[in-house]
Amino acid sequence: MADHLDLEKVYRAGNLDELRKAYDDWATSYDQQIVGDYGYRGHELIVARVRDLLADDAAILDAGAGSGTVGMAAKAHGFTCVDAMDLSLGMLEIAREKGVYRDVRVGVLGEPLDYADDSYDAVLSSGVFTPGHAPPSSFAELIRVVKPGGLICFTLRDDERPPGFVELFDALIAEGRWELVEKGAPFFSMPDGEPEVQHRIWLFRVV
Numbered sequence: 130m131a132d133h134l135d136l137e138k139v140y141r142a143g144n145l146d147e148l149r150k151a152y153d154d155w156a157t158s159y160d161q162q163i164v165g166d167y168g169y170r171g172h173e174l175i176v177a178r179v180r181d182l183l184a185d186d187a188a189i190l191d192a193g194a195g196s197g198t199v200g201m202a203a204k205a206h207g208f209t210c211v212d213a214m215d216l217s218l219g220m221l222e223i224a225r226e227k228g229v230y231r232d233v234r235v236g237v238l239g240e241p242l243d244y245a246d247d248s249y250d251a252v253l254s255s256g257v258f259t260p261g262h263a264p265p266s267s268f269a270e271l272i273r274v275v276k277p278g279g280l281i282c283f284t285l286r287d288d289e290r291p292p293g294f295v296e297l298f299d300a301l302i303a304e305g306r307w308e309l310v311e312k313g314a315p316f317f318s319m320p321d322g323e324p325e326v327q328h329r330i331w332l333f334r335v336v
């Protein structure tokens with residue numbers, strides 16, 4: 130196996146600049162390590178989960194797109210209109226090279242996003258809601274950019290759940306902002322490299 134990045138470096142990044150730099154530096158070897166060697170499959174599972182709920186030409190935002198694994202899976206499943214957004218330009222350059230995205234743009238989850246209200250039929254996000262990464266406050270903007278009736282489907286780290294997420298999910302349901310469609314079963318997301326790590330897929334419909 131090639132040299133691997135110690136994942137603690139990204140989980141324990143002290144601030145956004147450190148996190149961005151860690152991903153910029155990791156970009157060219159990320160796919161080999163995480164998908165090839167560690168067997169990560171969250172990107173495929175979230176695309177498969179929404180496949181039958183969306184038209185082929187549904188407008189989809191891949192939030193925290195990284196190197197473009199969701200875009201690749203979406204193309205394989207027949208989706209034709211997927212945009213990529215991430216804080217790391219280095220990761221996005223790898224994503225852009227794959228040729229599967231309509232638009233590729235830097236953005237920061239937890240801050241205002243550069244998209245109009247109701248721009249998308251769905252947001253997909255794989256591997257981004259995990260310790261040291263995007264905060265619960267990301268969801269206000271994700272709900273804003275999704276049309277009423279649209280979907281938000283994402284993985285959330287489950288064995289070491291970052292604080293504030295589930296409480297926020299319940300609050301957004303109580304406020305009538307979204308409805309829970311499905312809380313998936315936990316799964317081992319990187320069985321060949323980080324065998325203790327579990328994620329769960331959450332699927333909400335925006336009201």
Ligand SMILES: C[S@@+](CC[C@H](N)C(=O)[O-])C[C@H]1O[C@@H](n2cnc3c(N)ncnc32)[C@H](O)[C@@H]1O
Pocket residue numbers: 148149152171172192193194195196197198199214215216217220236237238239254255256257262263264
């Ligand atoms: C583990 S990677 C997952 C990449 C891709 N979605 C996948 O499933 O392979 C996490 C990605 O989230 C991005 N990220 C982390 N925090 C973010 C934030 N606050 N806003 C935007 N992107 C963020 C990182 O730059 C990185 O590309």
